[in-house]
Amino acid sequence: MKTVAVCLGCLLAVTGCESTADRVQLNAQSxxxxxxxxxxxxxxxxxxxxxxxxxxxxxxxxxDDTSQIEKNVYDQRLPRYDDLQQLADQIGAALGSMAVRPDDVSLAQSARSNLLRLADDAARMTS
Incomplete structure (x- = not known):
């Protein structure tokens, strides 16, 4: 997954001609x-x-990938910047909790439901 985000980032840097809407969509998809x-x-x-x-x-x-996306969104000052940054922050927090306590089943259950909700939020941003 990290490779996909890095490739998307490279593509954006190389082409430089994508629309702002395309950049919002790519970040939301990531x-x-x-x-x-x-x-x-x-x-x-x-x-x-x-x-x-x-x-x-x-x-x-x-x-780490989510943090990089958050940085890209900040650097690009995209429309819906606040929404994208908040979404990245929430996803990163859920992932971070699992990284700190990777064998905590209760925490994983909570993180899973949060991440599924946040995935839906991100999907809505791409449409």
């Missing part, structure tokens, strides 16, 4: 993807199929 991936990870934690080391590393990777 946030949606990170939220969905985080929800899947939380599901794996809940089911006992993700070891603590893997869960910590994957949650941290997703959180």
């Amino acid at each position: 946030l949606h993807s990170d939220a969905v991936d985080g929800a899947v990870l939380a599901g794996e934690i809940i089911a006992g199929r993700a070891g603590a080391t893997f869960a910590r590393a994957h949650a941290q990777e997703l959180q």
Whole structure:
């Protein structure tokens, strides 16, 4: 997932001719993807199929990606900047909690429901 976001970032930097609406959509899509991936990870934690080391590393990777998106949104001063930044911050917080306590099933359940809700919010921003 991180690779996809990096590729999208490179594409944006190279082309430089995409519209502002396209940049908003790409950032919202990346946030949606990170939220969905985080929800899947939380599901794996809940089911006992993700070891603590893997869960910590994957949650941290997703959180890092979300932080990078938040920085890009800030640097680009996109329309809906506040909405995108708030969404990135909330997704990052949910992922960060799983990175800190990767074997906490109760926390994973809460993070999963939050991430699914946030994924829906991001999806609405792309339409």
